Amino acid sequence: MNSQHFLVLLHLYLILVYADPCKNLSSTSLKRVRRLSYGKFNDEALRLSKYVVSVRTRSASVYFGDNHFCSGVILTPLFALTSAHCLIDDRRVVYDSRNLVVVAGSVNRFKYIPGRSFLAPVDKIILPDNFTIYNKQKMALLKLTKPLPRSDKHISLAKLPVIPPKAGLKCLVGGWGQMFDGGPRTAKLLYIDVTLISAKECDKQLNVKEIDFLCAIDPDPFTHQNPCIGDLGAPLMHDDVVYGIVSLLMGCGKGDWPSVYVDVYASVKWIEGKIISNGGTTLSVPIKMEFFTGSFLLFVIIYKICVN
Template sequence: MNNALLVIAVLSAICGICHCLDHPQGRIVGGEVVSAHFLPYQVSLRRRNSINSAYAHSCGGAILDERTIVTAAHCVYNRLEHNFIVVAGSEVRTGMDGGIVSRVEKLVPHELYNASITDNDIALIFISTPLPLGYRKIATIELADEQPAVGTLGTVSGWGLTRENGFSSAQLQQVQVPLVDSTVCQTAYNWRPITESMLCAAAPGGGKDACDGDSGGPLVVDNKLVGIVSWGEGCARADYPGVYASVPHFRAWIAEQRAKYVSLLTD
């Protein structure tokens, strides 16, 4: 049995016994259950608190290539690689559902990540076992070249609470939210900066949103990755847009890190 299959077998056994640990974070508010066939780039980042504990969903992520996942820096900052696995091609928050598991080889949060204002909130995850792209429900997503116009609908997806202070969804969900002008977003968050590395999205009147355990998950427009779930005030509140790391802003950084670490892993 190879390493990938061994990991799958062990994780499946653990989840079958204890149903895995529910993570207190994570949500899609106002959304709908969706098949991973329509979101083949979505992954579940699962973390354990100790060597003896089960892996539980903690954040989302998106597949850039067979060895590279993009997520939020706050999902992995100051944490150890051996406490993470990546599950691709699955629609469930716990267990496997036929998904593919890979161990994490390297965590690379942005070197200028600022936890106090959640700035530069992006990280790359390099995995030890290449993902079988094209197999079942696993595929890459292209990076957006530029930020779409204000009002453009984006699709954000993940597992988690379906309302503020509610319960996590067992199934993958998605919701559409329009992009919001940065000045409007800054007015809402007048106590902290909305920097050029951020973009905002919100449904008029609230009721649709993503944050916390959906952190690191993708915001997609026209099948291109535009944003990474980062932070926000509460859940789907009318006066507070969701804030995302702007993928177009980080394209050069992503390319630099991929070139550096993928070559090291394959040497």
């Protein structure tokens, strides 16, 4: 045995002798706050990746994907929805759209796959009128310079809600944010399961007088998963409907706080109006089929009365 091997074995021996396994487990596994330590990557994550986009600066620092700083969700081939806070610097100055790009169809933010990864520069940033940090409507639209493909199986359009979401609705939040407070950002899109709670319950937990946002909790009391840095703009989704946008970070899993989202339903008219007024023609708002079903039945009844 040479001296180098001996030193390696001695180092491992000292670790085993002096390490306290119980203490290590407590400090690294039980007390470390989490956001996506238990985030899931499976077929559901692949499905979500069709809707979620990575918002980046135009140029990477060292390698592809290291310039990701926010997420967003595809509403139409030309428009993505994200958080307004993603687009404003510390001086409250709106970023130049020429410095931003959206990447769609990528599960791993570090991998560019020809024919699957789609890069679209941002043509225009659309913020609420007279937006400030105090606005309740903390969302923004990104108009792209070129439309995302409609026929590609890796790209899907999220639908806007037609009714406000109710407490108890189970949703998913997917993104490439930090896996825990102060930790690295995930390479692959991960998602967490959350359940919406009522405004009254959210008020009770956050101790605020007024709740104008959607609040959700992680049903698992052990994980306390919340969106974290890098997840601003990520969508809160149920099936293919986007109900909320991550716009506030509640400590990346610290304590038992609920996660907070901008209410998309409350701004549907603003979203539709801005898309149409900025050259958009295709909206993915789901149609209330029960209206047409009821109208059709009424037509049949009237027709039979008239014929008889």
